[in-house]
Amino acid sequence: MGIILGGNQYGKAENRIVRFVRDTPRHEIRDINVTTALRGPFEPAYLVGDQSNVLPTDTQKNTAYAYAKTEGVESIEAYGLALARHFVRDVEPVEGARIEIEQYDWDRVSVGGVEHDHTWVRKGQEVRTAAITVDATGEHVIGGFKDLVILKSTGSEFADFLVDEFTTLEPTHDRVMATSLVAEWRFGAVPADWNTAYDTIKQAMVEQFAIVQSLALQQTLWHMGKAAIEAVPELVEVRLKAPNKHHFLYDLERFGIENNGEVFHADDRPYGLIEATVTTDDAPPAGDAWLPSAGLA
Known part of the structure; x- marks a missing residue:
């Protein structure tokens, strides 16, 4: 050997x-x-x-x-x-x-x-990130951000999911949705202005998080990635990672107090981790663009 x-x-x-x-x-x-x-x-x-x-x-x-x-x-x-x-x-x-x-x-x-x-x-707010790779395969630029904590108090559902003998989760059509979003995107061409591109991508993602009536966090990520690519034509690939920051309705009925979706317990772990990649169908090869070093970006 x-x-x-x-x-x-x-x-x-x-x-x-x-x-x-x-x-x-x-x-x-x-x-x-x-x-x-x-x-x-x-x-x-x-x-x-x-x-x-x-x-x-x-x-x-x-x-x-x-x-x-x-x-x-x-x-x-x-x-x-x-x-x-x-x-x-x-x-x-x-x-x-x-x-x-x-x-x-x-x-x-x-x-x-x-x-x-x-x-x-x-x-x-968030930490902006960039990862640049220059090698024999070309020049690759990945922009992004991390630690963008975003929350909405309604407009999110989770129902009609697969159930087995260990399922205890109750379906809901009105829940808090929150995440600490990590987003990375790959450019296929140099945009006219890097800073404007960043602001446009972030705004497109945040808007989709707000306006989509979400049946699942997976669906929201798809709309966010799609909107970013539509907003900045130089984008060819978007990768999203969203830990689900759970908020559970706190039981106040035992104290004789009505809690109509107003007081929640924020639970940081364990959490669902939802990930998605959205690309154009003609995205050029990435080469070593995603091969990390320190993992900062």
Whole structure:
């Protein structure tokens, strides 16, 4: 029986970079978490400790910070593409690069009803993500978000499901539906503006969550993915992961109090985990676009 080294990559994980733009009195902020991973003929490093082909992870870290200055972070997709292209094109013998990025947003503080030029408070909604892969198969950009907690108090049903001897769940035509949504999407072409595309995709998904009379969370995910692709033509694939954040009606009748769908117990586990992929039928091959490194995006 032979033993061989399988797939491998290496890099610097979770570089916390804060970039300010200070060209005018009104400053801008970009707060990101960047992971780099390089792929190529690095087997000697693993098998015999030969580092001659290895660009140190510390160098990768320094490059990520330098590019935050020289390239800027107008969008995490454009920044990640510039960084990945550098590693593949300029560093011998790198054959592929994976860049994963989280973006943390900030809102400006208002003073006397006027936005302050250089003070912010951390925004508490979703974390925007991007994963960029550049290798022999091409350039692949995956955008997305995670930790988008969204809830509606009605407009959700779950009935007519399969029943066996262990089924205790009662059917319902009026329930709370909530999830902490993870969405990732693959671009088949570069959109006119990365940030506008992100806002459009998120808005399309949130609107569908709100307006669809949901017979199942699965149905809602389908409508969300479909709406995103229809809203941004450059999209070719959307992947959605939705843990069902259950809300159970609390029994107040034992205290002689009526509870007409108004007081619930929020139960965080165990939870249903619903996943779906929505694609165009002519989506180009993904190559290694979905092969992760640190798993940030």
